[in-house]
Amino acid sequence: MPKTDFSRKVTLVVYGDLASKVVTDDRRTYSSTLVDAEAERRQGRHVCVVDADGFSKLLKGRPAPCLELRKARAGRVRPVAADTTEGGGILGGPLRMRHTGRRLSGDLTLDLSSLDKATTAHEATVGALIAHLSRQGIETRAHAPGAPQFDAGWSRDEEVFVAEIKSLTGAREEQQIRLGIGQVLDYAYRLRTAHPNTVLHPVLVLERPPSVARWAELAGSVGLRLTWAPDFTGL
DSSP, X not given: OOOSSOOTTOOEXXXXXXXXXXXXXXXXXXXXXXXXXXXXXXXXXXOEEEEHHHXXXXXXXXXXXXXXXXXXXXXOEEEEEOOOOBTTTTEEEEOOOOOOOOOOGGGXXXXXXXXXXXXXXXXXXXXXXXXXHHTTTOOOEEEOTTSOOOSEEEEETTEEEEEEEEOOTTSOHHHHHHHHHHHHHHHHHHHHHHOTTSEEEEEEEESSXXXXXXXXXXXXXXXXXEEETTTOTTO
């Protein structure tokens, strides 16, 4: 249950409109709560502070950055996002599988990418990829705040890999692969523009091998790595 007072039981503080405001009135509940959170941190007890967007991510099973509290002029507390990303602002926190539920027929009007992310097959492929990379000592990560919303990312030495994951169960294979190619090439273009010194590899991960051989040839011709579960050859 949400609380407006601060106690030793509080471990998470949700603060609204962090991006544009500085706390100026310590008498307001949200301001004094942040001040109390800072005091607890100084005493060695960590209280995680997130904004409304971060709380929304937590509800969806996604990682949210914990915000650090810095002193501003006149002793006021100014919330500032901590630099918790890796891969030069591309990779965020550890990637986790999400629980999926039944989709209603009306959901077919939703964006195809969002719909795919809600399927059991998609999340099973995510889990298989996480396990595959983990066996190599590589941690799979989500996208960093502000980065394109690719499905999975990881780094190897100085190189960064960003992947779009597509399930093929119950879907038109050609449509899914075309969609995935377009998405991950767009992510790669945007990231290379923003991070020109980063060696970046786009990857399309499929639930299973495609039934048509031309997709592998097409991927190679545009500098895209194409792989699939369960072996993830080439990764």
